Amino acid sequence: MSYGDGLDDNAKVKIANKFLSSAPPGEFNEVFNDVRVLLGNDHLLKEGAAQAFAEYNMDQFTPAKLPGTEEQTIISKHGLEGSRYLDPRSKQTFKYDHLRKEPSDPQPASIDNRAEPYRAALEKAMQVYIKEHYPNGVLTVYGSSNGGDVKLVACIEDHKFSPQNFWNGRWRSEWTAVVSGGSTELKGNVRVQVHYYEDGNVQLVSNKSFNEPLKIERDEEATAKNFVKIVSKSEENYQSAINENYRTMSQTTFKALRRNLPITRTKIDWSKILFKNVRDELRH
Template structure:
């Protein structure tokens, strides 16, 4: 029989692997498996915090229009996180994914003005590319970080999906690093999951001596080009899967080892059965 520690370890793994939009469903399932609410609540907070920050969970913050991203780049201390758009900090309940205790938080960094310009351009880009996307732009120690997440949930049609990307710009070296991730879960009469990612290393063509609006444009254009290229590659992969890979998994001939002649369907046993009905 599993010990309490083993139960929590297993439950944490399930939670961290939860598909997009289904963390509550997974939590309820592992809750039934563990069978001890006190043990579960006290042992999985670290797993929930990791899930929320890595998956770029979006929450509603009191007094703030739209949703706010929860990420490690905006983590202040404990359960406190930064909303860079409003310069507020809020306390997050990782279990319920709710925000409270909003307070003003002063950000003092030499790249704050550049961060604000990139933030505006990132919002424009987001509006053009992602219908329900959310972005957050952070600035710290000479590095600007852009986080983008777009969730699309359709549980009535048995599928949910999430796009995430994180981009960092080192304002000293002009180096850009990015990672794009796509996760989709389809579960009608089955359980199929797709999880893919791609990393990118590049460098801006415009240096720190350029005006902020020039640096921002080049940076956001680079993000747009990279995401478009990767998304196009994903579309082509899906097409290849449907046209070749999945077809290759199907049986070429029925068990009779001969092709079915539809003009003689009534001579087959199945045809006779259908005709009788």
């Protein structure tokens, strides 16, 4: 008998999708395995939660590496074309198995000749920034045109998973601008998620939006430099604010959450107490 036998299939799938979409970074497989046991129906899980797998990977900016490429690309809604994803750097589209997290069937992609000079210049400038500031950073820059306007979207992902130390974390940022004249607005959104679960369960989920004026130069490389300068300053200020907030919380909120040690000044060994209780019950 599986958990939730009183629920219909739609309700079960809805609950399963909720669990899956809330999985902390680096822990999707663990959540999936737990949901699989609770649901007790692999066919229903595969058919009903397929969209949840895709939405989770796109929301998390999951990195993927195509065969024969040196750099990873990002799975995001900006690269979704029908049932395939775009890697603008290698100029290929590909299929993606969202459960196994495996790309396949790379094919040449069409090139937007109007947007490509801006996109390539921004990718080059952003890549220098990524290498300097993100140890495991992945960058994907998308470009598209509509009439005389060019839309640029730069997505950044970096993560560090340390399950042996009971924590995982991911950084995601997304920056969008429409090149249409002498100046425009650069819109950004930065998200940070960290999960710490040693003897507890604590998550830090933070995000911040930005709207900054961006000067458009005649030269694509000069415009790209202006773009990166704003990104660098905004993300640096945001990271500094997070660090300061963490230091404050360490002395206030986190300290209040900690339980004081008993009079023995040592942690209670709950396993010994449980064993003693079970042993006493057996004796009676």
